[in-house]
Amino acid sequence: MHRLNKIKVLIIIWGMLISGSAFSQDIIVVCPDCKVSSIKQAIEKAKSGDEIVVKNGVYKETGIRIEKKLSIYGENFPEIDGQNLNQEIISVAHDSVTISGFVVKNVGVSYIDDLAAIKVYEHKGCVIENNKIQNAFFGIYLNHSNNCVIRNNEVIGEAVAEMSSGNAIHLWYARDILIEGNLAKNHRDGIYLEFVENSKVSDNVSEGNLRYGLHFMFSNHNTYSGNTFQNNGAGVAVMFSRFITMTKNKFYKNWGTSSYGLLLKEIFDGEITNNYFEENTVGIYAEGSNRMKIENNDFKSNGWAMKILGSCMDNTFTGNNFFFNTFDITTNARTFESNKISRNYWSEYTGYDLDKDGIGDQPYRPVKVFSFVITRVPASIILLRSLFIDMLNFAEKVMPVMTPSTLMDEQPLMKPADRSAF
Amino acid sequence: MIQINNLHKSFGKLDVLRGLELTIDSGKTVAILGPNGSGKTTMIKSILGLVIPQKGEILVNGNSVKNNWTYREEISYLPQIARFPENLKVKELIKMVQDLRKTLSDPEPLISLFGLEKFLDKSLRTLSGGTRQKVNVVLAFMFDSPIIIMDEPTVGLDPIAMIKLKKLIKEEQAKGKTILITTHIMSVVEELVEEIIYILEGKIYFRKSLAELNGTVKKIGLEGVIAEILEEV
């Protein structure tokens, strides 16, 4: 009985789909020598639900406004050149618009409007994929829009200064968005999310951006995974957000006097797992971060693997590998009791394991006395790598006096945690 | 000619030379005698510019030695203990000293005199004390300097070498050189020297020609003479 009903429903839906498309969908072809030689013209002619195919060529058009349900495809990457006229090139103001396969370039800088190459205004179901956006002020911009997909785009800017540049992918009040497989390069922020919920940022590459590779503000219940952040002013900043899951991302070479791989500020209940941090000035910088799970990450050759300020509570650090960082952990806290550090691997650990259970018999104290001194008197960093400091660190290791006595890994791993599954 | 006027030298609190006055004429051979610590070596070193006196003047052939180094071209010096840059070979050392001085030199006869040919390619570190002293003698006598200063020249030499050295000194005397010797070995003094200068507590205590002492020396020996003179005080 049940089964029969299900099949009936399926047949009805299928029938509706076939009749619908056969009934109303037209394809409009645009090329420089065709009857329809501009995209604007094609949009004018089209009715809701139509498809527009744009052939290869250069289209000097800007201010293209889409107020119908349309799918617009580029063939062999036709170029839409905004000629730096300081206008939005493509504005979407309808549900379910698809834009795919274009080169969109030269938006022009504005200090008043957030001009974008492709901007979606207050609608849902958009798909923006396989586009190459070049020299845009903002690249792809979603304003109060939901259920969209931004996939496999290359957004490459020419940002020089933070003041006069926009973000590659910018979301402002959005939910249920998938941002996947994009390259965001040379903008202010690679990917910027403000008031965004239930969205996923995965497998993107964000590099060479002036400020952040990925930037969350006031955005809850989001996941980002499998992304690579490198050579940005800072890798990822997560601020004033809750329930953010961060996994399997790579943070490389976010290197500079105020750089870090991952900045956490006022965030709660997040998960940071299976990430890889290499050669960042600071791997994770956390301020007012609570109830975070920081597990199974690798920190290699960073200046500071983690800077955890005293305002951070109830965090767990476990299963992480720390390889050859100048400092493993720094804190300005006198006590570190509410945070739990255990079963991590520390390359500087020199203890032994008599009972051969893989866990060192002495605790490891990841905070060097020198890093403690630095947080008190920053100018003393000038003594970094001097023999005196090495001796001081050694003495403190043997007889801890200054460093918080509760900050230690009582069960340090003897061998790095296995990542073959990762 | 060597002329010393009112020479003072102290090492810390220890006054070694206290207003020493001395003139040695050219062509004379003089022995500087005196007990240990009387200031013999200090005086010699002052002449050579090795020790810088606090007060007084030294003239070598009329030139003041103060802040001067060229006058040392005229002096050959045989120091008390012969030690050299350890890694150099004997040959190289001789070459080096020749190189440092502008005057002509002729080491060959001296080398064969002391039988040093087989050591020429040895480095100095491997030589015995006696052989080193022989090298030292070669270095001092290979130049034809008008003044020769020797500080305990016979130390470490075997009797045969000692005889050879004495012969050398006599040859130099014959050339009319001015020669200064400090020694504790009276036979050397008796054999070579015309005049004895006895230094005590930083001053010339007495100065007598050997001819003057000759009669007494024959009776009681040179040591006896000196002891006698000292007792007269």
Added chain:
Amino acid sequence: MIKILKYSIYDLGRSHWTFIYFGFYLLIAGTLLFLGGDVLKAIISLMNIILILIPLISTIFGIMYFYNSRDFIELLVAQPVKRSSIFLGQYLGLSLALSVSFLLGMGIPFLFYGLKDSGQFMNFLSLILTGSFLTFIFTAVAFLIGLFNENKIKGFGLAILFWLFMAVIYDGLFLLSLLMLEAYPIEKLALGMTVFNPIDLSRIFIMLKLDISALMGYTGAIFQDFFGTATGLTITILALGLWVFIPVYGLKLKGNAKDF
């Protein structure tokens, strides 16, 4: 002086120690490069070694060589040679022998590894430059200590103490003064204090050239502003130069007044 220099280099050229010293750098630089496989990292590791070892070895060699060549010096002062030439010649001989051993010991593995294409040439150069300066500085100070102290044990002890002071104790006092004055803007003070210790000066000079400067935050930025400019570079080299000149000048003065 050239003659003295020639002979002292000749003498050192025979010494096993010169070759051991050369071999040591060859081994360390070679191992770090070929096992580590990264020019920049090798330079950073070498920096740590160089900043401690060059002063130590130069001090020890300096004082030992000075005492060992006392007889040589005595032989020379009796010769018609200017006194200051003797000391300067000997000093230059040792400093040059040590820095050339260092230069070759480091240079050969780096050249073989492909320094030219690594983009680290300037960093390597600053490493060599400071290393050579440190050699000249600590040899000069060791000579001076030797010249002032007849007693070998005392001279040796003082020389080691000088090294210990510059390598360790000074930084302890440095840190202490920074901690005591933490309420004040102390970057300028810190800048001033580095100038008085050639090891600190060299360390910071190299570190600011290397990427490590990013670790140094605001302080690093201030130091970078100073050392990064042409003025800073000039002052650094001038300060290191003074560190050579002052003991060498002392060597000349004391040498002229010394009794043998």
